[in-house]
Amino acid sequence: MNLMKKEQREDQMESKKGNVYRSPACDILENDNEYIVYFDVPGVEKSDLSVKVEKNNLYLTAECAKNPGENYLCLRDEMIYSGFRRSFDLGESVDSEKISAEYSNGTLKLVLPKKEEKKTQEIKIKVS
Amino acid sequence: MTRTIFDDLFEINREMNRILNQGRFTSTAAWPETNIYESKDDYILVSKVPGMEKKDIDITIRDNTLTIAGKREKKYADARKQHLNERFAGEFQRSFMLNEKVDVDKIKAEADNGLLMVRVPKSPEIQPKKIEIK
Numbered sequence: 001m002n003l004m005k006k007e008q009r010e011d012q013m014e015s016k017k018g019n020v021y022r023s024p025a026c027d028i029l030e031n032d033n034e035y036i037v038y039f040d041v042p043g044v045e046k047s048d049l050s051v052k053v054e055k056n057n058l059y060l061t062a063e064c065a066k067n068p069g070e071n072y073l074c075l076r077d078e079m080i081y082s083g084f085r086r087s088f089d090l091g092e093s094v095d096s097e098k099i100s101a102e103y104s105n106g107t108l109k110l111v112l113p114k115k116e117e118k119k120t121q122e123i124k125i126k127v128s
Numbered sequence: 129m130t131r132t133i134f135d136d137l138f139e140i141n142r143e144m145n146r147i148l149n150q151g152r153f154t155s156t157a158a159w160p161e162t163n164i165y166e167s168k169d170d171y172i173l174v175s176k177v178p179g180m181e182k183k184d185i186d187i188t189i190r191d192n193t194l195t196i197a198g199k200r201e202k203k204y205a206d207a208r209k210q211h212l213n214e215r216f217a218g219e220f221q222r223s224f225m226l227n228e229k230v231d232v233d234k235i236k237a238e239a240d241n242g243l244l245m246v247r248v249p250k251s252p253e254i255q256p257k258k259i260e261i262k
Contacts, residue, residue: 025214029207036207040178040215042242072165072172076224078142079161079176106178106242 021085024060032120035094035112041084042106049103051110053096059087060108093118132225159220160196160244171226171248178242179215187237187246192230194248197221228254 027038037058041049044062052059062084090096095115102109165172175196177185185198199219204210229251237246 025216026212027202027204027215028211029204030209030211031207038179038215040242042176042178044241046241072167074163075166075171076162076164079163079174105180105239106176 021061021083022080023086024062024084026086034114037088037110037112039084039086039108039110040106041108043081044084044106046103049108051099051101051108053090053099056090056092056094056096057087058090058110058112059085061085159222162196162222162224164224169250171230171250173224173244173246173248175222175244175246176242177239177244180239180242182239185239185244187235189230189232189235189248193223193225194246195221195223196244196246 025040029036029038039060041062043064045065048063048065050059050061052061064081064083090112093114094112096112098113100111102111160175160177162173162175165174173194173196177198180198180200184200185196188195188197197220200217202215202217226248231249231251234249235246237244239245
């Protein structure tokens, strides 16, 4: 899985609210058996999250459903209630059938198991 | 909202980061992005606190200054290799000075889907009173 090199950013896409999608912050970890990916998508409901795998590419799209500050005067405006979008090239090593996702407190955790033949294998040396 | 020189410095810092990073991973800032809204009766603070439990966030008010503090830990003990590290980890603290007197006992905070919302009602003392002319 070559995550770093073929990462795509579609910054110019328009979200449903007319804003530009932003890339969520992301951590990617690797184990012997799986890849674990964390995305920070604060303010997104579980039903507005979509994770797709298409031709070895992983696509994450999320929409912010509500703006808590409607009908209020804004004193300090630092964050944007836009959607999030990011995609990665998974390469050949991920078993896309077995991907599992978990969402809590604005953080999405994806577990991407490696294919059986791509797992790290230990080779035992025989002593003769 | 009272602005201080630190607010301006923060704005400049944020703007520089935005220009240099092309608006990408701005949510990795060392303190959470916060919006503040005001109406006639209350203030509302909305902060991005993804991946934090309720017990990790501390909200205090003193002298009309609301402070949000907290920490986020990333436990990646079983990871053999880390490819990307953009999410913020560590402690943070932010204070906001509120202009008008607030009702300290009626402040409510809720966290939902990584957004923290603090509703701070204004004190009834500051509501304008009509004075009859005799």
